Amino acid sequence: MINIDELKFDEKGLIPAIVVDAQTKKVLTLAYMNKESLKISIEKELTCFYSRSRQKLWLKGETSGNFQHIVSITADCDNDALTVVVEKDGPACHTGTDSCFTKPVFQSENRSEFSMDSLYGLLQGRKAEMPEGSYTTYLFQKGMDKILKKVGEESTEVIIAGKDNDKKETVYEIADLAYHVMVMMVEMGISVNDVRDELASRHVIDRKVKQEKMASDEM
Secondary structure: OOOOOOOOOOOOOEEEEEEEOOOOEEEEEEEEEEEEHHHHHHHHOEEEEEEEEOEEEEOOOOOOOOOOEEEEEEEEOOOOOEEEEEEOOOOOOOOOOOOOOOOOOOOOOOOOOHHHHHHHHHHHHHHHOOOOOOOOHHHHHOHHHHHHHHHHHEEEEEHHHHHOOOOHHHHHHHHHHHHHHHHHHHHHOOHHHHHHHHHHHHHHHHHHHHHHHHHHHHO
């Protein structure tokens, strides 16, 4: 851990802070901190910034209720910029959007972003619109029994590919399984965040058990 005094604030006493969602890894906003707001952020574990327009400190969420709970703060290699990973209570932007970054400037025709969240959103759209000719539409029309059957079949395919120690085929089958599991999730109203939260809770438990084991070994 580095000391706050090792950070390089600019001539106005400010340092840029890039706020990132702990779950989605999406960039939420770019704000500025001074030494005082950074200390408050660390003490409260809530983001506190310095408003350049109002020339004052502001605790994010103090009026809106959209607090940002800090998971970690990391400095860059030059100690003159920060990334702040947070769990947020609501929209990050004052306009009410999830992130301040919503206006596309360029999108490559040859490359595209992918995330489990974007796939989940696509599947939700398929269920709402039910476009003809879509395999996903077919699954939703057939209902849970058909979806669960496909989850079972794809699970078996993963096991067979893994048993054969065929990495390429196993990856292919895992992708099939993940897709069908997410169709099931949409059908049941289970969000990606629901699964993330469950995994995160297990991580905390696992870390606690590990610490307790280390302590017992030292006795």
